[in-house]
Amino acid sequence: MKNNKIKIKSSNLNVHYGEKQALFDVDLDIYDKEVTALIGPSGCGKSTFIRCINRMNDVIDICKVEGSITIDDEEIIDKNLDVVGLREKIGMVFQKPNPFPKSIYDNISYGPTIHGLAENKTDMDEIVENSLKKAALWNEVKDRLNEAGTGLSGGQQQRLCIARAISVNPQVILMDEPCSALDPIATAKIEELIDELKKSYTIVIVTHSMSQAVRVSQRTGFFHLGKIIEVDTTEKIFKNPGNKMTQDYITGRFG
Amino acid sequence: MNKEQRLKKRHNAEKRFKLYGLTSILLAIFFVIFLLNAIFSKGSGAFLKTTIDVEVNFDADTLELSESPPLEDLENTDYYELAIDSILKVKKVNGLTEEKLLINLFSPDYEYEIRNFLLDNPKALNQTTVLKLTASDDFDQLHKGNYPRELPEERRRINNFQLNLYDELVNEGKVNKIFNSYLFTKGDSRNPELAGIGGALVGSFFTIVITLLLSFPIAIAASVYLEEFAPKNKITDFIEININNLAAVPSIVFGLLGLGILLGTFHLPRSTPLVAGITLALMTLPRIIIPCRASLKAVPPSIREGALAIGASKVQSVTHHVLPLAIPGTLSGTIIGLAQALGETAPLILIGMVAFVVDIPSIPTDPSASLPVQVYLWSEQAERGFVEKTSATIMVLLSFLITLNFIAVYLRQKFERKW
Ligand SMILES: Nc1ncnc2c1ncn2[C@@H]1O[C@H](COP(=O)(O)OP(=O)(O)OP(=O)(O)O)[C@@H](O)[C@H]1O
Ligand SMILES: [Mg+2]
Numbered sequence: 001m002k003n004n005k006i007k008i009k010s011s012n013l014n015v016h017y018g019e020k021q022a023l024f025d026v027d028l029d030i031y032d033k034e035v036t037a038l039i040g041p042s043g044c045g046k047s048t049f050i051r052c053i054n055r056m057n058d059v060i061d062i063c064k065v066e067g068s069i070t071i072d073d074e075e076i077i078d079k080n081l082d083v084v085g086l087r088e089k090i091g092m093v094f095q096k097p098n099p100f101p102k103s104i105y106d107n108i109s110y111g112p113t114i115h116g117l118a119e120n121k122t123d124m125d126e127i128v129e130n131s132l133k134k135a136a137l138w139n140e141v142k143d144r145l146n147e148a149g150t151g152l153s154g155g156q157q158q159r160l161c162i163a164r165a166i167s168v169n170p171q172v173i174l175m176d177e178p179c180s181a182l183d184p185i186a187t188a189k190i191e192e193l194i195d196e197l198k199k200s201y202t203i204v205i206v207t208h209s210m211s212q213a214v215r216v217s218q219r220t221g222f223f224h225l226g227k228i229i230e231v232d233t234t235e236k237i238f239k240n241p242g243n244k245m246t247q248d249y250i251t252g253r254f255g
Numbered sequence: 256m257n258k259e260q261r262l263k264k265r266h267n268a269e270k271r272f273k274l275y276g277l278t279s280i281l282l283a284i285f286f287v288i289f290l291l292n293a294i295f296s297k298g299s300g301a302f303l304k305t306t307i308d309v310e311v312n313f314d315a316d317t318l319e320l321s322e323s324p325p326l327e328d329l330e331n332t333d334y335y336e337l338a339i340d341s342i343l344k345v346k347k348v349n350g351l352t353e354e355k356l357l358i359n360l361f362s363p364d365y366e367y368e369i370r371n372f373l374l375d376n377p378k379a380l381n382q383t384t385v386l387k388l389t390a391s392d393d394f395d396q397l398h399k400g401n402y403p404r405e406l407p408e409e410r411r412r413i414n415n416f417q418l419n420l421y422d423e424l425v426n427e428g429k430v431n432k433i434f435n436s437y438l439f440t441k442g443d444s445r446n447p448e449l450a451g452i453g454g455a456l457v458g459s460f461f462t463i464v465i466t467l468l469l470s471f472p473i474a475i476a477a478s479v480y481l482e483e484f485a486p487k488n489k490i491t492d493f494i495e496i497n498i499n500n501l502a503a504v505p506s507i508v509f510g511l512l513g514l515g516i517l518l519g520t521f522h523l524p525r526s527t528p529l530v531a532g533i534t535l536a537l538m539t540l541p542r543i544i545i546p547c548r549a550s551l552k553a554v555p556p557s558i559r560e561g562a563l564a565i566g567a568s569k570v571q572s573v574t575h576h577v578l579p580l581a582i583p584g585t586l587s588g589t590i591i592g593l594a595q596a597l598g599e600t601a602p603l604i605l606i607g608m609v610a611f612v613v614d615i616p617s618i619p620t621d622p623s624a625s626l627p628v629q630v631y632l633w634s635e636q637a638e639r640g641f642v643e644k645t646s647a648t649i650m651v652l653l654s655f656l657i658t659l660n661f662i663a664v665y666l667r668q669k670f671e672r673k674w
Contacts, residue, residue, distance in 0.1 A: 056564060061487060084566050092564035098557035100576060110575070111565040164565060 155186025447640025465532025546588025
């Protein structure tokens with residue numbers, strides 16, 4: 001498996017929350033149609049990093065982002081960039097499932113509606129069905145699309161959120177600890193799903209589970225105290241890490 | 256003190272504590288019942304009125320009308336003669352003084368009551384009909400058992416001759432109590448039996464509608480801006496503190512504001528629902544903003560993030576997701592704010608709504624009464640008829656307030672957070 005197309009490239013990325021610096025000169029390449037796992041101890045800036053990719057940090061008043069992130073060689077750390085268009089291209093799944101308190105159908109159809117992706121009801125039905133199928137949720141909910149999305153189980157809710165992210169046909173999906181609120185069975189389902197999704201999407205996943213990183217990712221980046229310590233293929237990182245700190249972290253000596 | 260004693264002491268303390276709580280709840284219930292009982296026992300009489308049967312012969316000749324007159328003629332002809340004749344036939348009396356005493360059994364509106372009957376039933380022309388004419392206040396109260404007939408004659412407004420007339424009429428079954436529709440259809444009057452809260456109801460309705468139309472959208476816009484868009488800085492904090500302070504400002508201060516600015520500077524018409532509505536809207540604004548902001552705050556940030564992450568703009572995330580979730584809480588806050596505004600008296604007194612207004616307002620710029628002010632006005636009157644009307648008005652006002660509060664509670668429970 002050799003993949004050389006770089007989808008996202010961050011260089012010299014520095015992020016401050018007020019006085020406090022959270023990321024230091026982060027250089028990281030994320031390859032197309034691959035799963036990149038980000039690992040590292042709590043508070044090291046993994047979430048901060050992936051939230052830069054879809055500019056979710058804009059919401060936080062005190063957050064200042066400097067440096068460069070390009071997606072397909074297009075700069076996105078740019079005040080004049082239309083974040084709405086960016087976020088259509090880059091979906092996000094959060095740590096805690098956050099479906100809208102609306103029906104399952106409306107949860108999926110919301111994105112396509114605001115981006116004008118469906119001409120009519122038939123189109124929309126198709127988008128909803130496809131998104132749910134891709135998220136491996138269709139069979140479980142096809143008879144109750146009008147019931148509240150919040151009434152599903154935690155794992156189903158998370159897959160609903162993945163379906164919601166897929167619905168606008170993004171190129172990249174960012175996942176911030178998507179399984180941390182789920183039980184092992186639901187986790188296994190999501191991992192299977194990620195494996196399937198990487199055929200069509202570039203995926204960045206933050207995880208605290210080493211085994212999960214090994215299972216789902218092709219490349220892994222290790223963060224520590226806001227710096228990227230090491231990034232390489234997952235195989236290399238876990239079999240033969242180049243850095244002592246990485247070694248200590250993945251063997252559970254600190255973190 | 257050994258273990259057993261301590262245990263016993265603790266149990267006793269618990270028992271005492273429960274007892275205090277129970278006592279205070281019983282006391283509260285007692286006061287509520289006492290209050291409701293006082294209002295109901297005084298006010299329920301006002302929903303009935305006393306009438307005296309009078310036979311009226313709508314003879315076209317007496318009324319100087321043609322055989323099938325147009326409506327216009329029916330309206331314009333003089334009914335006084337017919338009215339007096341009909342009343343004098345109720346009982347045989349001799350001489351002007353006795354005639355006058357008999358006529359005084361009736362409320363001075365007899366002429367209009369006869370006229371209105373014919374206007375409503377033009378077919379009654381040339382026929383004889385028994386009408387239930389409204390009795391005057393004194394006889395109304397006498398018939399309801401509120402008049403001290405055992406007083407010596409010289410201390411009563413009703414003299415012995417009239418008492419006899421009344422007793423005979425009662426024996427003939429001509430004195431009745433019927434539902435008092437005047438209470439809801441008429442405006443204020445100097446005669447208690449003719450006074451109603453129709454004007455006050457319409458006035459209060461206009462006022463509340465104006466208050467709602469002004470305060471609700473402004474409060475929503477202000478809350479959404481402060482909660483979702485405003486930068487978190489000193490100015491925002493300052494505004495927030497002042498909104499909270501405004502909610503605690505005594506209502507009479509808003510009355511002064513209305514008097515000084517709306518009447519004084521802008522010369523809006525005095526005693527009108529328009530001015531009352533604006534004044535109460537100012538008072539209600541902070542009382543809606545506070546629950547609205549609380550409801551917005553209660554919407555979890557994850558929902559905002561979810562919407563933003565799928566590519567909704569900030570405004571879309573607010574209008575599509577956050578605001579709809581905050582609306583039920585805001586609505587119940589709004590209804591409670593409006594209920595307070597509905598019962599507000601002091602600011603309305605300052606902007607001149609205490610004027611004696613007979614006509615029922617047809618537009619919000621007509622001078623008008625309002626329910627709480629009507630209570631205030633009538634409570635100052637000495638006549639017994641007004642005493643029961645005061646309580647009846649309070650009953651109507653209370654029933655509106657209770658209904659509004661029930662709606663608020665219902666909304667709150669029905670739409671309890673579902674995320
Ligand atoms: N909204 C914020 N305001 C201020 N500081 C923040 C904010 N969010 C994160 N930080 C700080 O930035 C640093 C990086 O946080 P971040 O959330 O990116 O860590 P993380 O690697 O995702 O940790 P975890 O694994 O616990 O989720 C932390 O020191 C944190 O305190
Ligand atoms: Mg995190």
